[in-house]
Amino acid sequence: MADISKDQVKHVANLARLAITDEEAEKFTDQLSSIIKYAEQLNELDTDGVEPTTHVLDLKNVLRKDEPKEWITQEDALKNAPDKKGDYFRVPSILE
Amino acid sequence: MSLFDYSIKELEQKLHNKEITVTDLVNTSYQRIEEVDDQVKAFLTLDEKKARSAAKELDEATVEERQHPLFGIPSGIKDNIVTKALRTTCGSQFLRNFDDPLYNATVVEKLNEAKAVTIGKLNMDEFAMGSSNENSSFTPTRNPWNTEFVPGGSSGGSAAAVAAGEVLFSLGSDTGGSIRQPAAFCGVVGLKPTYGRVSRFGLVAFASSLDQIGPITRNVEDNARILEIISGHDKMDSTSADIDVPTYTEALTGDVKGLKIAVPKEYLAEGVSPDVKKSVLEALKVYESLGAQWEEVSLPHSKYAVATYYLLASSEASANLARFDGVRYGVRSENAENMLDMFKMSRSEGFGEEVKRRIMLGTYALSSGYYDAFYKKAQKVRTLIKNDFDKIFEEYDVIIGPTTPTPAFKIGEKVEDPLTMYANDILTIPVNLAGVPAISVPCGLSDKGLPIGLQIIGKYFDESAVYRTAHAFEQATDHHMKRPQLGGAN
Numbered sequence: 001m002a003d004i005s006k007d008q009v010k011h012v013a014n015l016a017r018l019a020i021t022d023e024e025a026e027k028f029t030d031q032l033s034s035i036i037k038y039a040e041q042l043n044e045l046d047t048d049g050v051e052p053t054t055h056v057l058d059l060k061n062v063l064r065k066d067e068p069k070e071w072i073t074q075e076d077a078l079k080n081a082p083d084k085k086g087d088y089f090r091v092p093s094i095l096e
Numbered sequence: 097m098s099l100f101d102y103s104i105k106e107l108e109q110k111l112h113n114k115e116i117t118v119t120d121l122v123n124t125s126y127q128r129i130e131e132v133d134d135q136v137k138a139f140l141t142l143d144e145k146k147a148r149s150a151a152k153e154l155d156e157a158t159v160e161e162r163q164h165p166l167f168g169i170p171s172g173i174k175d176n177i178v179t180k181a182l183r184t185t186c187g188s189q190f191l192r193n194f195d196d197p198l199y200n201a202t203v204v205e206k207l208n209e210a211k212a213v214t215i216g217k218l219n220m221d222e223f224a225m226g227s228s229n230e231n232s233s234f235t236p237t238r239n240p241w242n243t244e245f246v247p248g249g250s251s252g253g254s255a256a257a258v259a260a261g262e263v264l265f266s267l268g269s270d271t272g273g274s275i276r277q278p279a280a281f282c283g284v285v286g287l288k289p290t291y292g293r294v295s296r297f298g299l300v301a302f303a304s305s306l307d308q309i310g311p312i313t314r315n316v317e318d319n320a321r322i323l324e325i326i327s328g329h330d331k332m333d334s335t336s337a338d339i340d341v342p343t344y345t346e347a348l349t350g351d352v353k354g355l356k357i358a359v360p361k362e363y364l365a366e367g368v369s370p371d372v373k374k375s376v377l378e379a380l381k382v383y384e385s386l387g388a389q390w391e392e393v394s395l396p397h398s399k400y401a402v403a404t405y406y407l408l409a410s411s412e413a414s415a416n417l418a419r420f421d422g423v424r425y426g427v428r429s430e431n432a433e434n435m436l437d438m439f440k441m442s443r444s445e446g447f448g449e450e451v452k453r454r455i456m457l458g459t460y461a462l463s464s465g466y467y468d469a470f471y472k473k474a475q476k477v478r479t480l481i482k483n484d485f486d487k488i489f490e491e492y493d494v495i496i497g498p499t500t501p502t503p504a505f506k507i508g509e510k511v512e513d514p515l516t517m518y519a520n521d522i523l524t525i526p527v528n529l530a531g532v533p534a535i536s537v538p539c540g541l542s543d544k545g546l547p548i549g550l551q552i553i554g555k556y557f558d559e560s561a562v563y564r565t566a567h568a569f570e571q572a573t574d575h576h577m578k579r580p581q582l583g584g585a586n
Binding site: 012018032035039042051055056079081089 | 194195196197198199291292305331334335337397400403404406407414418421422423424425426427428432433434435436437438439440441443444447452453455456457459460463470472473474475476477478479480482514515529530531556
């Protein structure tokens with residue numbers, strides 16, 4: 001696995017919805033490269049035929065009936081919002 | 097002597113005999129906070145008005161109404177555990193104005209039902225990402241034993257508040273060692289339960305397959321008592337286990353005769369400091385004298401645990417933290433002109449550097465073309481690490497080693513190098529990857545007078561054996577009686 005490039009770092013930042021400065025991109029490139037290099041030690045291990053563990057307990061899907069119940073009110077849902085209008089969250093325009 | 101030098105059981109008796117009131121207990125908390133929190137900086141938010149009126153109400157309760165397991169006991173809650181109408185920041189600027197959460201985490205509901213009193217919310221590394229509390233976006237918590245040193249993290253505020261005598265117990269969360277490591281650094285008792293033992297509903301998610309809430313206390317008995325209360329199945333958390341909760345305090349018999357202890361050689365290898373090694377070997381001698389036996393074993397894949405953990409935890413975090421978008425709660429950048437910029441700028445202005453670094457790492461590890469090489473590979477290695485534990489537990493009752501390779505380090509010492517900081521969690525991380533329970537109990541002081549933690553790891557859902565083992569050690573030694581010398585009465 002090659003080192004991560006500065007362009008890749010900027011691409012990943014966009015995927016993660018983070019705005020980073022050129023200076024930050026530089027720093028992350030160095031730091032992520034060394035972390036990823038460190039993580040490549042896992043390639044020393046032969047994991048052919050090993051099942052991946054996503055979860056340590058033997059859990060099955062937990063299902064319930066889809067029934068409405070009292071939870072939070074619309075007023076409650078809006079009270080921590082940075083911006084709202086009437087019964088809605090307000091956000092900047094999506095289209096230019 | 098402070099009232100918080102007594103156990104919960106002793107305080108229960110004193111309350112019953114009317115030697116003390118709940119108001120006395122709550123006063124003890126706020127008085128101590130007034131005296132020392134300028135130095136320790138364990139608390140982010142206090143709930144003084146509500147706590148005082150709750151105390152008053154409890155003091156007027158009838159004898160029948162007093163029959164609650166944590167009646168009147170002052171507690172602190174890590175600030176990533178949601179408390180209704182009480183500011184919950186996760187140590188992040190992103191949530192600095194999240195003043196009015198809509199509900200209580202299940203653990204908080206359970207503490208309320210047990211009639212514990214919430215004193216306030218405790219400082220932490222931002223979104224629980226860190227091992228020193230230096231990633232708190234407000235102010236770093238300091239180690240009560242020496243305020244030039246870190247208290248550990250990410251539950252650094254939770255451990256420091258108990259060590260400094262500001263509350264009788266606290267709740268923390270542990271994803272890669274975040275309860276046990278600060279408990280070790282601050283000389284208190286901290287347990288990470290089996291994954292699924294305690295509901296995560298209302299715990300702001302960092303890495304959902306690893307996170308667990310657990311108690312931090314001054315002694316093992318108090319710890320067991322709190323776990324009894326916060327454990328159990330919760331229909332609001334489908335990963336909580338539907339398994340009966342034992343009466344953990346009944347396991348505290350003091351008897352470890354015939355107990356089979358495994359000591360992984362990797363846990364006393366190079367990198368573990370001489371004073372830590374010495375304290376652990378002395379602890380093993382104590383167990384021998386109590387009739388337990390120990391043998392050296394191997395956890396051959398433990399050296400891969402840190403790399404595995406950082407890939408998996410960061411991947412899960414990158415998904416979990418996508419919810420912080422500046423729309424429904426938290427901060428919103430005022431500089432954005434369109435929606436996409438609003439997401440990006442709100443997140444960039446609201447998150448600190450370590451959080452951004454881990455979101456970046458996780459996003460990279462999950463991105464197309466790298467998923468198999470990093471994320472899936474790490475999940476397979478996780479299986480190998482889990483198998484190492486399963487194999488040892490076929491023959492042994494508990495695993496014992498140090499909680500951390502060294503005692504607390506100085507503030508600023510490791511902050512520039514993420515990998516050195518990550519290596520600090522090498523002895524706690526394998527436990528989260530396997531999902532088994534583990535405790536840290538005080539087992540001595542370093543050359544510099546800083547606490548050292550002994551880690552006891554148990555089988556799945558066998559917290560009883562972990563507590564029994566820890567309690568027997570505590571009964572035979574006096575390490576847990578030592579207190580830091582901070583300003584003010586202790």
